[in-house]
Amino acid sequence: MATPTEHLVSVDGSGVRFPCAEGDTLLRAALRGGVGLGYECNSGSCGSCRYELLEGEVYDRRPDAPGLSARDRRKGRRLACQSEPLTDCRVKVGPTTEVATHRPIRQAAELRSVTPLTHDMSEFVFAADTHAGFRPGQYAMIMLPDGQVERAYSMSNIGNCYGEWKFVIKRTPDGQATSILFDKLEVGATVVLDGPYGHAFLRDRENQNIACVGGGSGLGAMVSIVLGAAALPDAGAWTVHLFCGGRTERDIHVPEPVAIAGRRLGALHVHTAVSDAGPDTVAGPHFAGFLHDAVLDRLAGSLTDFTYYAAGPPAMTDALARALVLDAGLEADRLHFDRFC
Ligand SMILES: Cc1cc2nc3c(=O)[nH]c(=O)nc-3n(C[C@H](O)[C@H](O)[C@H](O)COP(=O)(O)OP(=O)(O)OC[C@H]3O[C@@H](n4cnc5c(N)ncnc54)[C@H](O)[C@@H]3O)c2cc1C
Ligand code: FES
Structure with missing residues (x-):
């Protein structure tokens, strides 16, 4: 039952219903209610949360959001992360996904x-x-x-x-x-x-061989994964490769807690890469090239042994996905990332 300041959202053909507080978005209300709608960026950019409004009225927070193409708009599609229900609604959504343990x-x-x-x-x-x-x-x-x-x-x-x-x-x-x-x-x-x-969280009961690939702004997410693996009771059985990248040496930083985590893990290997190494800029101790190329180089021969976590600019995560899944044959469910767009 929705209260007077909530609207009820029904998912067409599934019997699933959840309340949405006034001012909240359809996506966030679903996740708060334990309903796993598909999404990535929560910001209107990636398009993963597209849905169709069958009944009811919504306010669109970002009418020009890049997550919808002209074709989507012609077909009446909307973004759940940008829609605030103004009335009770009936919606048609794509397949629901795994819900993380903590509700937002x-x-x-x-x-x-x-x-x-x-x-x-x-x-x-x-x-x-x-x-x-x-x-x-x-x-x-x-x-x-x-x-x-x-x-x-x-x-x-x-x-x-x-x-x-x-x-x-x-x-x-x-x-x-x-x-x-x-x-x-x-x-x-x-x-x-x-x-x-976010879906790109550490799967702590799966593969204990992991590679964490963080380009620029993606560093924090990957540090969290390394610390998360180090905090597990079986940390000593985990092998972790951390890849950090930037354009030049001054972009590279490996936070101190990573070294401390390394003492609990079975093995921790830290790799750094600079993409702008050239005649005027020296790679120094870093791999000279793009971060996904550093992964291919450093893990050559064992690429498909790992589960990958990645964060950073979409160009980096897209290049990594192409190299690992399309070219190297990694199973798609062994690469986890939320697009930073
Ligand atoms: C899942 C995810 C995780 C991220 N994690 C990090 C992180 O750990 N560290 C980090 O530095 N950056 C992270 N980012 C990027 C961050 O969210 C910002 O995009 C970045 O800081 C630039 O924001 P800005 O406002 O300064 O730049 P601007 O150029 O002003 O804004 C650009 C960004 O804002 C988004 N945007 C524009 N209008 C809106 C709107 N109305 N509502 C919502 N979004 C809008 C755009 O999609 C674009 O990504 C993450 C992004 C995503 C999607
Ligand atoms: S999750 Fe809504 S557009 Fe990315």
């Missing part, structure tokens, strides 16, 4: 510290009142104090009972959210955290 919640969180890691990347630490429930590799939506700008950021720590959420954030030149985060948000400021979201 919205809560206030205070900025506790900002620590620069490279020339354009910093670690932001937030504290909330309740425990930080998420799986390694997931992300949260951060709504900045003006209430207008919300973006997805991956946690760089692991779930904990003291409400600590850490993020490694890369500045986007003239970016709306990162300009506020880096230039205006002061320690003590309050944001709204909504999460966790």
